[in-house]
Amino acid sequence: MKTLRDLDVVRASTGMVRLTRADGADDWAPVMVVRFSPFNTWYEINSYWEGRFLERTERGAFAKTMSEQGSRVKVLFNHGADPQIGDKVLGLPQDLREDQDAAAGDVPLLDTSYNRDLLPGIEAGAYGSSFMFRVIQDAWNDEPGRSDHNPEGLPERTIKEVRLFEFGPVTWPANLEATSGIRSGTDDFYARLRDRDPKRVDELEQRIQRLRTPLVEQPPPGTAPDLGAAPDRTDELVSHHSGGLTPRERRWRRYPYLKEGASR
Secondary structure, X not given: OOOHHHOEEEEEEOOOEEEEEOOOOOXXXXXXXXXXXXXXXXXXXXXXXXXXXXXXXXXXXXXXXXXXHXXXXXXXXXXXXXOOOEOOOOEOOXXXXXXXXXXXXXXXXXXXXXXXHHHHHHHOOOOEEEEEEEEEXXXXXXXXOOOOOOOOOOXXXXXXEXXXXXXXEEOOOOOOOOOXXXXXXXXXXXXXXXXHOHHXXXXXXXXXXXXXXXXXXXXXXXXXXXXXXXXXXXXXXXXXXXXXXXXXXXXXXXXXXXXXXXXX
16 A cells, blocks of 8 residues: 555746747747756645645755656646646656756647647746656654744755656646745645546545544543553544644654654
């Protein structure tokens, strides 16, 4: 069974799509340049699926996926959910790379009617960018304390390696009222996925609820529960949220591999 570590997640940012044309090229030779993941920039994730924490990606997180699977990465508009374009590709990504400050890709646009419809908006800078990926390796600081970039002292996650599936322009790239450009689009992604595959989403949701709920041994009928006993069963659940756990304990419940690594 997959763990929550295997969730496909979405991040979006504003102002990162532009258009170029090669010198001397004909009228239809546009190349879309997408910078979709700034490095070492903290942003807040507040997601039903993922929880609430600060996150950043570090340079090097995309290197392996770009070199080994770059040819399989798709370039879509609005993550393939546009009612007119659907999941038709905009072009084949070229020069997928990590610049000094961001992950980026050049995409020569296919000569299609839907790309011609998108072209004026891209040229005008009307779209932001977004990308979908899966976390392969990360590092957590569950109790970082308060700081200028983290005034609430939220848990902090640094993404060290990802598997990139898709990127491209989006109409609504981010919460414009937020202090940071990048936001989670995971909730919207799974809301759309529910329309296509409700069984899969329901199963994921049930697993999340189990992981968020403390596990306690049920006392025999007529006896008071031992509130001081350590949870040691995984097959019986109580139906309340894990408000009594520390951030680290909640993280270990959601990502058991972190606890395994910490005990070594």
